[in-house]
Amino acid sequence: MKKTIISAAMASIFLMSACSKQGEQQQINETVAEVPRGSAELGSFGVELDARDESIQPGDDFFKYAGGTWYDNFEMPSDKTRYGAFDKLAERSETQIKELIEDISNGKNLNPEQQMIADFYSAYMDVDAANAKDLKPISSILEKIRGINNKRSLTAAFGSAWRDGSISPIVASMGFNRLDPNQYQMSVGVGGLGLPDRSYYLEDTDRFVEIRKAYLAHIEQMLGFAKIADPAQKAQQILALETKIAEVQWPREKRRDRDLSLNQLQREYLTDTYNGFDWDTYFAQTEYQVPHLNVSQPQPVKDVIRVIKEQPIAVWKDYMTYHTISNHASFLSDEIFAANFDFFGKTLSGQQEPRPRWKRAIAAMSGTQSLGFAIGKTYVEKHFPASSKSQMADLVENLRKALGERIDGLDWMGQETKVNAQAKLASFVPKIGYPDVWQDFTGLDIKADDLVGNVVRMREFFRADSANKELQKTDRNRWGMAPQRVNAYYNSSFNEIVFPAAILQPPFFDPNADPAVNYGGIGAVIGHEMGHGFDDQGSKSDANGIQQNWWTDQDRAAFESKADALAAQYSAYEPIEGNFVNGRNSLGENIGDVGGLAMAYHAYQLSLNGKEAPVIDGVTGDQRFFLAWAQVWREKRTEQSMLSQLKGGTHAPGRYRALAPRNHDAWYKAFNVQPEDALYLAPEDRVRIW
Template sequence: NPEEKAAEILALETEIANVQWPREKRRDRDLTLNQIERAKLSDDYPNFDWDTYFAQTGYKVPELNISQPEPVKAVIEIINDTALDKWKSYLTYHTIKNNAGLLSEDIYLANFDFYGTTLSGQQEPRPRWKRAVSQMSGTQSLGFAIGKIYVNEYFPESSKTQMAELVENLRTALGQRIDNLDWMGEETKVNAKEKLMAFRPKIGYPDKWQPFEGLSIKSDDLVGNVRNLRSFFHEESVAKELEKTDRERWGMTPQQVNAYYNSSFNEIVFPAAILQPPFFDPNADPAVNYGAIGAVIGHEMGHGFDDQGSKSDANGIQRNWWTDADRAAFEAKADKLAAQYSQYEPIEGNFVNGRNSLGENIGDVGGLAMAYHAYKLSLDGKEAPVIDGLTGDQRFFLAWAQVWREKRTEQSMLNQLRAGTHAPGRFRAQAPRNHDAWYEAFDVQPGDELYLAPEERVRIW
């Protein structure tokens, strides 16, 4: 009976979900760092056949991290208390769901009806060619092979050079800002500057492309091709598990419009696709580039100093490099920013989770300040020209706002509010409320809708 099976699967999924930590707790690196020797797993997490598990995966790792200790123990209980037939139904369903985009159109559309329309409000599925490109563009697919073609077509070396200069200008600006912080003591400043100078930027594309030797691809077997890709990357991971970590690997493909900070490597990464308008234009006015991609650079640098990234040092090791007084001062400012964003109400009765989005909000507010500082340094004391009736400062802040324009359904917005770590674009665009220069640029006065009194503006970095 399909209805009964569906009810069983939903009940099992709900049971598993209910024992997980809340999202805010799962963000806390102090709580999720729980290293354990492989040999002691059965002692601390009994009633699960760990030997068979690792034999099946192929991993021989001598030590690992259990990010959620209590939930793992609870899931082991669920595994042992749930009938085998229910697990068969659960795994069958998830196998079909996870491969819906590879199967017949009726299966894909049934999956889209729930995940696309019901959950996200999307009325029409994407064209098949876009789905195909998306399927092949991931890091665990042919993404880097496609990325190599993308880079050759759309990313000149001159853009990489110009971007590298922007990164160094932002590094200089943040260094000066750290020197001038009035809430941080000298000891912590030294450690912060050490971490800043150790940032490793990666721009555009990897120096060494992902090899695909030994991968079997057939023109008439989509499901088989995807399974071969999964096996290919799994076997590569198993083969390299005990080797020294490859710091040259990328976690995103060049054609992905995104950027990231990796705290374990203390690196900031900017794929080629985000180095296109509206984020970056090699021929654009400097104010626009600093307000757009400059603030994104600052945002990623800011992740190294947000509420969680700040728990890792210059070498990517999780340790406390703060004095107690400085950490307390930082936490107080972070709490104030979390409270500010928690007041935003995109949909009546549904607010931004300022605590869950705190890292991103610190990145936005701090990154914008760094980018503005770097922009002013680039002017070398000169006045920016007025272009189309707009001053340099006005163009800077408008560029920031424009990159966050978006259209989305109410269902999609609700999903982001419940589970996302980013504030909606409208509220990311409002980060300048915390910067005095924005008020001066647009003559924002008390009584204006977005006005924040000076004592309510949050300045961390």
């Protein structure tokens, strides 16, 4: 067997498995004895042992045991609402990008993309120009809103909200046809809220009542910048309007149900089914032809059409005026930005100070609908060599093999479903580091003295690019994240798992770390993304990305029973008194965590080839594996940020993601967890899915 350092192969594990033929499994790489000791970035082998709080029993609070000393002593930066491993790497990425942009800006003979980067950054950093212009950069948008005088012009304004940076209760976006992933398809649903979730409007606890009072004051202040008459009264009307929209929306756990949200129809039947709304005028503003579409929330769309008809046009105009100012606040004067930050930053998120302007500039430039891929091309040239892709492929295959063996060994799944599951596993497509085909920016006009104009022109550029491709075969080279993004994702339509370059760093992956650490870090993250293909919603699509049932009824029922148990387990966590984790809304992520951890542990054991893992600094291999997992999810949050995550996020907070090992037998043995410990689950109560 070719002898390879396992942690180097681990780099490839973060990106999902390569698209290999079923049955072509690579042999697991040999054990870690070759890894150089003492050269890991974190600690002596990849875990910060001094971050632990050994006064706490692992079985009572594994989050605090693994990182309690860090948690108790770490002071939240004043410009943060949460801080953990993701944030630490994001800051590193930001600093690297700042250096790249400064080098570009100081260079000569720039190519067109480099010039765009330099000019956009220069425009954003010119605070004096922003202060001098005040609301002038969005005056034409506000004037268009003031000119709305009937339902037709209101509908047109809703349809052009994407360009104007405004808002609409009817939202439409281009995605993939879930019944034919080779086709693009427009999805129509309900949006239009300013607060993080419908619960912020509908719950009557003191906490939410106070937030709504602050929101009213904020709306009034923002309307004042546009010299809107009677801003206090109009703020009340706007809040009442958004409350009506919130009332008709589905709860988040219902919205994520792919069976309920799949409602396709031809454009010609839309008006009959969802009457009372001028769809022709609306879609004329989007630049799409929309031959067929999917309505993700059928009844809420009907209900919000009723709200549109019932509410006075004047209220809709004030609503759109407020959101247009708020949505552009980052690009306007310091006074407007500060007013917007005071509510959305301080009140809603607990952030004490705004992020430095250069960081806000980089954030505005780094999205996929901005200059993210132009920056990413330079980023990977300097910080992520192409050789890393081939290194990572080995690790991905290790995880694929582990999951394949686990599927074969499932006692709750029958052979017919296993064949289909193996086919889906074999067809996983990994994307590692950066795109093979980069975004073309030809035709995009960026100016060094027109920040809002740059933003608007980027909106138009990407919308036109998308509209031009609407009737073409879907582009499978596209990425949904830029390389410098510290994150990863699974795309069910293409059955692909995507790992941008920036996440392939400690504590997730370190080529000099002990293999147990890399398997517990990036290995479990790779397993997590693989797991999304087999979670409660991802499992509704087959190996070709088509949403259809590939299960027997008996096996699906067994799976749903296990998923229900996991939802109940997470729903018992109470981070804030009276506010629990939504185990149903976060179910897909929790299945990804619990299943991904099982896959990674299985792969780690295979990598040992029957040998005993060495004890390092008094820590066994299994302990290192689970500590690495827990330290990946080490985080600190403001209470306001925690509340927003509970109500609007699809992930459980990090402190509860760190507890996923309580469903794994090996964790109990590794840390001698006993029935009297707080996290103990009886063997029959441990949720084992994948």
